[in-house]
Amino acid sequence: MTAVLEAHGFGKRYRRRNWALRGVDLTVPEGSITALVGPNGSGKSTLIRAWIGFERPTEGRLSTGGVDPGKDRDAAVAKVGYVPQSPSLYGNLTIAEHITLATTLRDGFDAALAAQYIARLSIPLTAVAAELSGGEQAQVGLALALGTRARILLLDEPLASLDPLARREFLHVLVEAVRSEGHTALLSSHVITDIEQACDRLIVLGKGHTLLDLSISEALAHHRVVEGPPSFVPADALVGSFPSAGGDSLNLIRVPAIQPLTADAPPVGRSATLEEVVIGHMAAGRLRRAAVPVEAAA
Ligand SMILES: Nc1ncnc2c1ncn2[C@@H]1O[C@H](COP(=O)(O)OP(=O)(O)OP(=O)(O)O)[C@@H](O)[C@H]1O
Ligand SMILES: [Mg+2]
Incomplete structure (x- = not known):
């Protein structure tokens, strides 16, 4: 490349x-x-x-x-x-x-x-x-x-x-x-x-x-959406939580690109749209404490 x-x-x-x-x-x-x-x-x-x-x-x-x-x-x-x-x-x-x-x-x-x-x-x-x-x-x-x-x-x-x-x-x-x-x-x-x-x-x-x-294909393959409160999803998989247009609570989670397709372990949640991937990461960015030092204006 x-x-x-x-x-x-x-x-x-x-x-x-x-x-x-x-x-x-x-x-x-x-x-x-x-x-x-x-x-x-x-x-x-x-x-x-x-x-x-x-x-x-x-x-x-x-x-x-x-x-x-x-x-x-x-x-x-x-x-x-x-x-x-x-x-x-x-x-x-x-x-x-x-x-x-x-x-x-x-x-x-x-x-x-x-x-x-x-x-x-x-x-x-x-x-x-x-x-x-x-x-x-x-x-x-x-x-x-x-x-x-x-x-x-x-x-x-x-x-x-x-x-x-x-x-x-x-x-x-x-x-x-x-x-x-x-x-x-x-x-x-x-x-x-x-x-x-x-x-x-x-x-x-x-x-x-x-x-x-x-x-964009990686973004779609590596994320899914789970409905419900953030406590429904493992904290280490959660990217960010945000409301749907109708007001329901949605959670964007990170997943491996290839998920096991077995009856015991069905894929979690549903596919994410690109908009949901972006909004989930924006929501995460909003929560993340600014790692950037804030300096007083001169
Ligand atoms: N000429 C400038 N002087 C001082 N601060 C600036 C200047 N240009 C941008 N900034 C600040 O830098 C930050 C980033 O601004 P920037 O315009 O790059 O954002 P943006 O992502 O393009 O926003 P938007 O979606 O509104 O176009 C903002 O906090 C803005 O206030
Ligand atoms: Mg701009």
């Missing part, structure tokens, strides 16, 4: 406040589509921005396509197609002008490819960015990121403002681009049901740490 994005003991502390992230060790394999999930403030944007060199690590080391973004930001930026969490278009420029601008700012920018993606969105090149809806702007952002032909795509909550059909179309374009061009994509999202179809890996951040880092 070739790692395209790496974090080794990565920590980020803003000014002299609490650590946003600490002790993060991650590798994102080439050709994968990785979902980066975690509650608000768990450090998703911080990590993405640090991989492009927009945030400097307070400690530890990152690698972006073999480049240390803390040392050579320009080289890291050149390797990445990035869609930031907040809209990044210039309100008074048309889409065609954005493409021209990208061509002048970015070596190797493929204007024809970007225009092709825009055409698929049925957005006219003459449209002014400020007149597009939030979802349309997000889709233009992806088209421009794909136009860079960068091998690494870092997309910070690209689905947040899209309607369900647009989400599907966005993910379809992304998956197609990754598969046909051999890209690697990492996208942060809160919408787990969508990413389940498109992503093959899952990273969950919480409380300043990595709570989970594995393939």
Whole structure:
């Protein structure tokens, strides 16, 4: 496995406040589509921005396509197609002008490819960015990121403002681009049901740490859900407890991937959905006492 994005003991502390992230060790394999999930403030944007060199690590080391973004930001930026969490278009420029601008700012920018993606969105090149809806702007952002032909795509909550059909179309374009061009994509999202179809890996951040880092098939194979109070399950198997949408108490448990299928030992509980795996680990992260030292603001 070739790692395209790496974090080794990565920590980020803003000014002299609490650590946003600490002790993060991650590798994102080439050709994968990785979902980066975690509650608000768990450090998703911080990590993405640090991989492009927009945030400097307070400690530890990152690698972006073999480049240390803390040392050579320009080289890291050149390797990445990035869609930031907040809209990044210039309100008074048309889409065609954005493409021209990208061509002048970015070596190797493929204007024809970007225009092709825009055409698929049925957005006219003459449209002014400020007149597009939030979802349309997000889709233009992806088209421009794909136009860079960068091998690494870092997309910070690209689905947040899209309607369900647009989400599907966005993910379809992304998956197609990754598969046909051999890209690697990492996208942060809160919408787990969508990413389940498109992503093959899952990273969950919480409380300043990595709570989970594995393939989606491993995530599903290694967890099950047991209904009832937490005391119903062995403490060493329990990951976290959380309510169902209807208010019942659910427990996410860790299980061996291959369970004995005998009449004496039927599998415990039922299969977990990916959303339940993520919520169970988030619930566990919320309970876990912050292992990160909290320092007084300067
Ligand atoms: N520029 C900054 N200055 C100070 N603190 C910051 C800055 N950017 C982020 N933080 C803090 O770092 C932590 C992680 O923030 P970050 O934006 O990375 O979270 P996130 O997981 O992307 O959240 P969201 O889901 O809301 O987008 C938060 O506690 C936030 O307040
Ligand atoms: Mg964010």
